[in-house]
Amino acid sequence: MRKPAAPDRSRCRVLVVEDDDTIGRHLETGLRSNGYAPTWSRTGAGALTESAQTPYDVLLLDLGLPDMDGLDIARTLRARFPDLLIVILTARTDDIDVIAGLDAGADDYLVKPFSLTVLLARLRAHLRRRTIASPAQEPIPLGDLVVDVTARRCTLHDREVPLRPKEFELLAVLARHLGEAVPRETLMAEVWDENWFGSTKTLDVTLAGLRRRLADAVVRPSRMPRITTLRGHGYRLELI
The missing domain is CATH 3.40.50.2300 (Response regulator)
Known part of the structure; x- marks a missing residue:
């Protein structure tokens, strides 16, 4: 297209x-x-x-x-x-x-x-x-999961994890802020648009889908990042 x-x-x-x-x-x-x-x-x-x-x-x-x-x-x-x-x-x-x-x-x-x-x-x-064109970025390792923003690929043990476009973008933003508490407003601005208005339910549904796809991709013991919900604030991606 x-x-x-x-x-x-x-x-x-x-x-x-x-x-x-x-x-x-x-x-x-x-x-x-x-x-x-x-x-x-x-x-x-x-x-x-x-x-x-x-x-x-x-x-x-x-x-x-x-x-x-x-x-x-x-x-x-x-x-x-x-x-x-x-x-x-x-x-x-x-x-x-x-x-x-x-x-x-x-x-x-x-x-x-x-x-x-x-x-x-x-x-x-x-x-x-x-x-919006983004400059080339180094892949981000998250334990056994690797997020390649430039290629728009997420892999686990070199096998691609199939993510929807917005799921990938959401994971990429969280990965760039690994270990940080990321406000909902920041995620909406970076994944959707800084001038976004209206319901943010799309964020919650997209994140739920991201969690599910990452969990489904695990077929053997793996070190995977965890997405923690911070009530009243946003989310945090962290290695466990």
Whole structure:
């Protein structure tokens, strides 16, 4: 997938998958008037066909589609296009639904009803993060786990640990602050955006996913870092 340049959103192609006519038309019009190039699909099948024909940068995905489960679409397109920015649009607010969406490959979610202003701010935040080039950095050893920020790889005993993009970025920030108490605000600023506003539940869900994937990667005795929750403050990564 192409990575859009933040100053030129006219090259940023957005696939909107929404079966509600009012919401879909509102999104299509609002995105186009703000410099994006949206395509609106009312069905999951249509979205899969569109994505096979055109390279998209962003997927805005409603979960309640008439023909397919939105989570299945997220999984399919995440597997096909690892760099695709996926934002789920949902009326579901339970943690388990948020976790399911992020586990399916979504980068973020917005709960309906939401304002176009909030959506546009979220898109700018995500796209800005993706276009910032970082200088080469030495891999960070964390016991038997190694975080290679430059290559965007996390390995355990030379075997790659499959992490979602935001899970990797969260681990990288914690690794750079090994042994330090990192405030929630710092993690939101460095992993998402310094101008982020709204719920920070995404941080908790992403961190839970990171913990789970690191635990699942252990197949033999290993020295692994531990992520400690600091109530009312944030998190700390430490070797044990």
